[in-house]
Amino acid sequence: MSTTAKLDPQVALAELQERKPDRVxxxxxxGNMDRVMSxxxxxxxxxxxxxxxxxxxxFWGLNAIRKPGVSSKATDWLRRAFGFLNRGGADTLPLSRFHFWGLGTRIMKLVMRRNRMxxxxxxxxxxxxxxxxxxxxTTTLGLMGITKDTLIDGIDQFAGVSTYLAEAKDAQVNLFI
Amino acid sequence: MSTTAKLDPQVALAELQERKPDRVxxxxxxGNMDRVMSxxxxxxxxxxxxxxxxxxxxFWGLNAIRKPGVSSKATDWLRRAFGFLNRGGADTLPLSRFHFWGLGTRIMKLVMRRNRMxxxxxxxxxxxxxxxxxxxxTTTLGLMGITKDTLIDGIDQFAGVSTYLAEAKDAQVNLFI
Amino acid sequence: MSTTAKLDPQVALAELQERKPDRVxxxxxxGNMDRVMSxxxxxxxxxxxxxxxxxxxxFWGLNAIRKPGVSSKATDWLRRAFGFLNRGGADTLPLSRFHFWGLGTRIMKLVMRRNRMxxxxxxxxxxxxxxxxxxxxTTTLGLMGITKDTLIDGIDQFAGVSTYLAEAKDAQVNLFI
Structure with a gap:
C-alpha cells in the first residue's frame, strides 16, 4: 500500500462526492420574454x-426582477433617462421577435392563458x-439606472462576477441566456 | 484495507468512467441564421x-426543424395567426443583424455558396x-402554433425540460444558443 | 490487490487532477455591447x-477584435459590401436594445465614464x-468579409470548431454569448 500513499483515493472520492448535489x-x-421564460x-x-x-x-435580465410600474429612482438624470426608457416588470417583457409594438407578445400571452400555461x-x-x-x-444595476428599492422582494443576494464564477465552476450545467 | 472500506476507489472510478464518453x-x-449555423x-x-x-x-429554434413552405395547421386561430407570421424552414432563417428585409441574409448565403460552405x-x-x-x-411547440406534422422527419424525441436536464447534468459541454 | 488491478485509483486521481486548474x-x-461586455x-x-x-x-463577435476605423480589405465585392455594412472595433459595438441609432448606446457609455467603469x-x-x-x-472570418490584417494585434490563434471543442470538454464553465 505504501506505493499508493501519494495517491489518496479518499481525496479522489471526496472530490467526486463534493460534486454530487447537481447544481445549475x-x-x-x-430581457426578452421568450429567453427569460426559458x-x-x-x-x-x-x-x-x-x-x-x-x-x-x-443587464436587461434585471427587468424581470423589477417591481412592475415603479420607475427609476436614480438621482442622476442620465440614469433616470435610461431607466425611463427601459421599463421593467416580469409581466412586461417583450418577445425577441414579432413583438410588433406589443401585439405579437400579447397574442403569445393569450395563447398561454388559454392553455393554462x-x-x-x-x-x-x-x-x-x-x-x-x-x-x-451589482455591476450592471447602476449602469441600467435601476436602484435596489425598485426590485422585487426576495432577491437573495446582490453580488458581482466573482460570486457567479465561484458557483459556476462547481456546477454541472452553466447557461448564459 | 478495512479502514478504506467506506471509500471505494471502484465507485470513484466507475463514476469517472461513466463520465467518459464526452457529451454535448x-x-x-x-431562430437566427447565424446562431443556428453556429x-x-x-x-x-x-x-x-x-x-x-x-x-x-x-421557441424560434423550432423554425429550423420545420418543413419548408408548410404553414401552421393549428386549429386555434390565434396560434394559426402566430404560426403564419413565424414562417419556418432551415433555409429561411434570418440573420440576427443586417437581415435588411432579406438582402443581408441573401448576400451572406451567396458568399457561402461561392466558397462552398x-x-x-x-x-x-x-x-x-x-x-x-x-x-x-413540447412545451413551446404549442405556444408557437407549430404542429408536429409540420416538422421535418427525423426528430428523435418530443420532450420537455426534465429530459433536457437529465442529459445536461452528465454532459461536459452545455450551450444555450 | 489483484482484484482491483483493473481499477486504478492512480488513473482516477490523475484524471481528477487533470481537471484541477479551472478553465473557462x-x-x-x-457583437452587442452588453453581451460583449458581459x-x-x-x-x-x-x-x-x-x-x-x-x-x-x-460571427458578430469578431467585430470586437477588429481594428477600429479599418474597413474590409476583402478582394471579393460581396464580402466587401458586407464588411462595409458591418463596421468593427471594440468601441463601436451597439447595445442589443435601445441602441436608437447610437443615442442609447452613447448614454450608457456616458454613465459608465462618469462612474469610472x-x-x-x-x-x-x-x-x-x-x-x-x-x-x-477562421470559418466565419471569411463569411463576414473580415481579413486577418484588419484584426487587432494579440490574437493568439486562428482556429475552428475542433480547437474550441477540445478546450470546452475539459473546462468547468462553457458559455455561449
Missing part, C-alpha cells in the same frame, strides 16, 4: 428535480417557492 | 470527434448523418 | 481568480494583460 447556474442577460422553465424544472439552482440577473410572473413565483436563488448583478 | 447538449432557442457547426464538429450530441429545439440545411443533414439527436420541445 | 471557455457570437467581465473576473480563460470570437476596450486590454487567450474563428 443561469446568467439571465436577456430560463425560468429550466430553473423550476431543475429545482423540482432536486438540483440547486442559482440565477444571476444582469404559466407566464413569467407565475414561473418566477414557482422558482422562489422551489428555493431557486436570485442574485442581482 | 445544445439548446437552440434562437449550433450546427458545433454539433457536427463534436459528433465527428466522437462526442454524443443532443440538440433541443425550442455548407448552409443550415446541409449542416442539418450532416448532423443527422453523424447521429446528432434532435429533440423538439 | 466563452464563445462570443454576439463576456469580458466574466473573462477578466475568471482570469484574476486564477482560471484559464479562452475566448472564441465568431471600464468599457469594452479597457476590459479587452485587461483581459490580454491577465492572459486570457483570444481565438478568432
Amino acid at each position: 447556474t443561469i446568467v439571465v442577460l436577456s 430560463a425560468f422553465i429550466i430553473a423550476t424544472g431543475a429545482a423540482s428535480m432536486g438540483m440547486q439552482v442559482t440565477m444571476f440577473f444582469t 404559466p407566464g413569467v410572473p407565475e414561473l418566477m413565483d414557482m422558482a422562489k417557492d422551489l428555493g431557486v436563488r436570485f442574485i442581482a448583478c | 447538449t445544445i439548446v437552440v432557442l434562437s 449550433a450546427f457547426i458545433i454539433a457536427t464538429g463534436a459528433a465527428s470527434m466522437g462526442m454524443q450530441v443532443t440538440m433541443f429545439f425550442t 455548407p448552409g443550415v440545411p446541409e449542416l442539418m443533414d450532416m448532423a443527422k448523418d453523424l447521429g446528432v439527436r434532435f429533440i423538439a420541445c | 471557455t466563452i464563445v462570443v457570437l454576439s 463576456a469580458f467581465i466574466i473573462a477578466t473576473g475568471a482570469a484574476s481568480m486564477g482560471m484559464q480563460v479562452t475566448m472564441f470570437f465568431t 471600464p468599457g469594452v476596450p479597457e476590459l479587452m486590454d485587461m483581459a490580454k494583460d491577465l492572459g486570457v487567450r483570444f481565438i478568432a474563428c
Whole structure:
C-alpha cells in the first residue's frame, strides 16, 4: 500500500462526492420574454428535480426582477433617462421577435392563458417557492439606472462576477441566456 | 484495507468512467441564421470527434426543424395567426443583424455558396448523418402554433425540460444558443 | 490487490487532477455591447481568480477584435459590401436594445465614464494583460468579409470548431454569448 500513499483515493472520492448535489447556474442577460421564460422553465424544472439552482440577473435580465410600474429612482438624470426608457416588470417583457409594438407578445400571452400555461410572473413565483436563488448583478444595476428599492422582494443576494464564477465552476450545467 | 472500506476507489472510478464518453447538449432557442449555423457547426464538429450530441429545439429554434413552405395547421386561430407570421424552414432563417428585409441574409448565403460552405440545411443533414439527436420541445411547440406534422422527419424525441436536464447534468459541454 | 488491478485509483486521481486548474471557455457570437461586455467581465473576473480563460470570437463577435476605423480589405465585392455594412472595433459595438441609432448606446457609455467603469476596450486590454487567450474563428472570418490584417494585434490563434471543442470538454464553465 505504501506505493499508493501519494495517491489518496479518499481525496479522489471526496472530490467526486463534493460534486454530487447537481447544481445549475443561469446568467439571465436577456430581457426578452421568450429567453427569460426559458430560463425560468429550466430553473423550476431543475429545482423540482432536486438540483440547486442559482440565477444571476444582469443587464436587461434585471427587468424581470423589477417591481412592475415603479420607475427609476436614480438621482442622476442620465440614469433616470435610461431607466425611463427601459421599463421593467416580469409581466412586461417583450418577445425577441414579432413583438410588433406589443401585439405579437400579447397574442403569445393569450395563447398561454388559454392553455393554462404559466407566464413569467407565475414561473418566477414557482422558482422562489422551489428555493431557486436570485442574485442581482451589482455591476450592471447602476449602469441600467435601476436602484435596489425598485426590485422585487426576495432577491437573495446582490453580488458581482466573482460570486457567479465561484458557483459556476462547481456546477454541472452553466447557461448564459 | 478495512479502514478504506467506506471509500471505494471502484465507485470513484466507475463514476469517472461513466463520465467518459464526452457529451454535448445544445439548446437552440434562437431562430437566427447565424446562431443556428453556429449550433450546427458545433454539433457536427463534436459528433465527428466522437462526442454524443443532443440538440433541443425550442421557441424560434423550432423554425429550423420545420418543413419548408408548410404553414401552421393549428386549429386555434390565434396560434394559426402566430404560426403564419413565424414562417419556418432551415433555409429561411434570418440573420440576427443586417437581415435588411432579406438582402443581408441573401448576400451572406451567396458568399457561402461561392466558397462552398455548407448552409443550415446541409449542416442539418450532416448532423443527422453523424447521429446528432434532435429533440423538439413540447412545451413551446404549442405556444408557437407549430404542429408536429409540420416538422421535418427525423426528430428523435418530443420532450420537455426534465429530459433536457437529465442529459445536461452528465454532459461536459452545455450551450444555450 | 489483484482484484482491483483493473481499477486504478492512480488513473482516477490523475484524471481528477487533470481537471484541477479551472478553465473557462466563452464563445462570443454576439457583437452587442452588453453581451460583449458581459463576456469580458466574466473573462477578466475568471482570469484574476486564477482560471484559464479562452475566448472564441465568431460571427458578430469578431467585430470586437477588429481594428477600429479599418474597413474590409476583402478582394471579393460581396464580402466587401458586407464588411462595409458591418463596421468593427471594440468601441463601436451597439447595445442589443435601445441602441436608437447610437443615442442609447452613447448614454450608457456616458454613465459608465462618469462612474469610472471600464468599457469594452479597457476590459479587452485587461483581459490580454491577465492572459486570457483570444481565438478568432477562421470559418466565419471569411463569411463576414473580415481579413486577418484588419484584426487587432494579440490574437493568439486562428482556429475552428475542433480547437474550441477540445478546450470546452475539459473546462468547468462553457458559455455561449
